[in-house]
Amino acid sequence: MTAPLICNNFINGEWVQSTTGAMLESRNPSDRREVVATFPASSKIDVDTAVSCAREAYRSWRLIPAPARAEYIFRVGEILSQQKEELALLMSREMGKCLTEARGDVQEGIDWAFYSAGEGRRLFGQTTPSEMPNKFAMTMRVPIGVCALITPWNFPVAIPCWKSMPALICGNTVILKPAEDTPACATKLVEIFQAAGLPPGVINLVHGVGEEVGKALVEHPDVNLVSFTGSSETGSQVGEICGRTHKRVCLEMGGKNAQVVMEDADLDLALEGAVWGAFGTTGQRCTATSRLILHRDIKDKFTTMLKERSSQLRLGAGYEPQTDIGPIINEKQLQRVSTYLDIARAEGAKVLMGGEVATEGELQHGYFFQPTILEGVTPQMRVAREEIFGPVVVLIEVGSFEDAIAVLNDTNYGLSSSIYTRDVNRAFAAMRDIEAGITYINGPTIGAEVHLPFGGVKSTGNGHREAGTAVLDVFTEWKTVYVDFSGSLQRAQIDNRT
Ligand code: ADP
Numbered sequence: 001m002t003a004p005l006i007c008n009n010f011i012n013g014e015w016v017q018s019t020t021g022a023m024l025e026s027r028n029p030s031d032r033r034e035v036v037a038t039f040p041a042s043s044k045i046d047v048d049t050a051v052s053c054a055r056e057a058y059r060s061w062r063l064i065p066a067p068a069r070a071e072y073i074f075r076v077g078e079i080l081s082q083q084k085e086e087l088a089l090l091m092s093r094e095m096g097k098c099l100t101e102a103r104g105d106v107q108e109g110i111d112w113a114f115y116s117a118g119e120g121r122r123l124f125g126q127t128t129p130s131e132m133p134n135k136f137a138m139t140m141r142v143p144i145g146v147c148a149l150i151t152p153w154n155f156p157v158a159i160p161c162w163k164s165m166p167a168l169i170c171g172n173t174v175i176l177k178p179a180e181d182t183p184a185c186a187t188k189l190v191e192i193f194q195a196a197g198l199p200p201g202v203i204n205l206v207h208g209v210g211e212e213v214g215k216a217l218v219e220h221p222d223v224n225l226v227s228f229t230g231s232s233e234t235g236s237q238v239g240e241i242c243g244r245t246h247k248r249v250c251l252e253m254g255g256k257n258a259q260v261v262m263e264d265a266d267l268d269l270a271l272e273g274a275v276w277g278a279f280g281t282t283g284q285r286c287t288a289t290s291r292l293i294l295h296r297d298i299k300d301k302f303t304t305m306l307k308e309r310s311s312q313l314r315l316g317a318g319y320e321p322q323t324d325i326g327p328i329i330n331e332k333q334l335q336r337v338s339t340y341l342d343i344a345r346a347e348g349a350k351v352l353m354g355g356e357v358a359t360e361g362e363l364q365h366g367y368f369f370q371p372t373i374l375e376g377v378t379p380q381m382r383v384a385r386e387e388i389f390g391p392v393v394v395l396i397e398v399g400s401f402e403d404a405i406a407v408l409n410d411t412n413y414g415l416s417s418s419i420y421t422r423d424v425n426r427a428f429a430a431m432r433d434i435e436a437g438i439t440y441i442n443g444p445t446i447g448a449e450v451h452l453p454f455g456g457v458k459s460t461g462n463g464h465r466e467a468g469t470a471v472l473d474v475f476t477e478w479k480t481v482y483v484d485f486s487g488s489l490q491r492a493q494i495d496n497r498t
Contacts, residue, residue, distance in 0.1 A: 007039040007187040009046055009207055012053035013200025018042040026183050029096040029327040030317035030366040036094045039183035042208035047216040050204040054146045054173040055222055057201025062143050062171040070120020073165050075196035077113025080106060087157060087188055092318040094184050095153050096326040097281050099319050109161035111450045116165040131493045134486035141476035143171030144248060145224035148217035150177045152230045153329055154284045156185035162466055163227045170475040175204045177214050181329050183207050232459060239462060250464040250474045252455060254387040255415035257445040258291035260404045263298050265420035271305050277444035278393035279313060279371050282326050287416040289445045290388060292395050293404050299397050307353050307373060315358050315368050327366040328390055334367040337390035344383045350375045379407050401426050409435045415456035416445040
């Protein structure tokens with residue numbers, strides 16, 4: 001076992017200990033005997049220092065031209081590329097995802113760096129005619145100020161990248177508060193920003209417990225914006241505080257994503273999508289497929305195919321080459337998944353496969369849950385409505401396309417969605433009628449690309465989008481500028497017309 005990495009806070013360009021002196025541990029979810037890292041249990045005092053340094057750094061960072069700011073982020077992308085393998089290995093140990101997926105997580109950060117660095121040369125505004133002669137009208141994007149970025153553990157490099165990089169390109173300064181389960185990934189990432197030469201205070205990192213450090217950031221009067229990804233419960237609290245304190249807030253919360261398989265679908269293709277969507281990253285993606293809505297004509301055949309294919313999946317540590325499904329992140333989450341299985345049984349669902357904590361051999365040292373398929377689920381059952389966030393998929397039978405869309409939409413959430421059909425008319429009707437931020441036709445519910453907007457409707461979010469150019473609307477304010485070069489007072493049309 002490797003010695004634990006000692007993580008610290010990064011404030012004003014320096015690695016510093018927390019004023020509390022207290023340290024917490026992050027453990028390997030595949031083998032909880034291994035401490036991957038220790039990190040500070042920071043306090044409000046550390047948050048105050050980070051915020052005032054970020055505020056000071058903002059004074060000069062916002063004045064650096066965006067193409068020059070972008071060059072720093074481009075360098076971050078280059079260093080991330082060089083350190084991809086090392087970071088992916090660390091991620092696999094710290095949060096459990098399979099090495100191939102961990103590489104993908106880092107790759108998303110790299111893609112973000114190069115994509116957002118290009119955006120530094122755009123950040124387009126508009127010019128438009130004025131009502132008046134000799135008057136010029138335009139809009140421009142201006143930064144917002146100090147941004148608190150509160151991130152979860154399931155994409156420990158990608159999510160901090162896709163929040164911090166556009167925030168910085170736009171001229172804001174940031175304080176990253178990473179999840180308690182993945183402090184080492186966040187620390188290594190911030191070391192890369194440091195190596196890219198960002199000026200002190202532009203990016204800061206404060207580790208600690210959400211209710212302490214996260215809350216202090218959200219409540220801080222000198223934080224202008226909060227970008228949060230995490231659970232719906234915490235997101236609601238964050239949203240309430242930001243509403244009260246007039247902060248801009250971007251929330252990415254839960255999902256209950258569904259894949260529909262119609263009777264005319266290519267079943268082999270739909271099967272690959274379902275297995276990847278449901279069990280990829282151990283079902284711990286916000287876009288994971290947690291409901292499979294199956295047309296009754298193919299339901300039995302598809303269920304047999306799914307069971308056969310899923311029973312071949314091998315559980316294990318993500319860094320072991322033969323592993324298909326890694327562990328669940330921690331004991332609390334493992335317990336939560338188990339509880340949902342109790343609920344499913346009590347509600348009358350049938351456990352077609354899995355359904356238990358896995359403890360054979362080496363698995364006993366980690367937090368493993370068998371890949372699980374629940375049959376005979378109705379849309380009213382809690383397991384069909386609530387986010388489980390584990391390797392559990394429920395099967396719901398429907399009799400028509402209209403029923404399939406109605407069942408898919410019958411949820412409080414609306415992040416990702418998918419339909420497999422060969423009927424182009426149904427595909428277009430689905431694109432129109434599905435209530436979700438993302439819809440895939442003949443593809444699984446997972447697989448977002450960085451240059452397209454990412455986010456959900458209903459209780460999944462609060463109307464903002466990350467990624468794509470849409471994220472610029474999160475991290476900038478619009479300023480409208482009128483330039484009157486007539487040399488005389490020209491009243492606007494509303495004050496001129498009789
Ligand atoms: P999960 O249940 O998946 O851990 P959370 O929503 O609790 O999801 O955590 C997501 C992020 O929010 C983490 O960085 C966590 O530390 C932080 N967090 C937790 N509670 C709060 C809170 N009350 N205020 C602000 N941030 C919080």
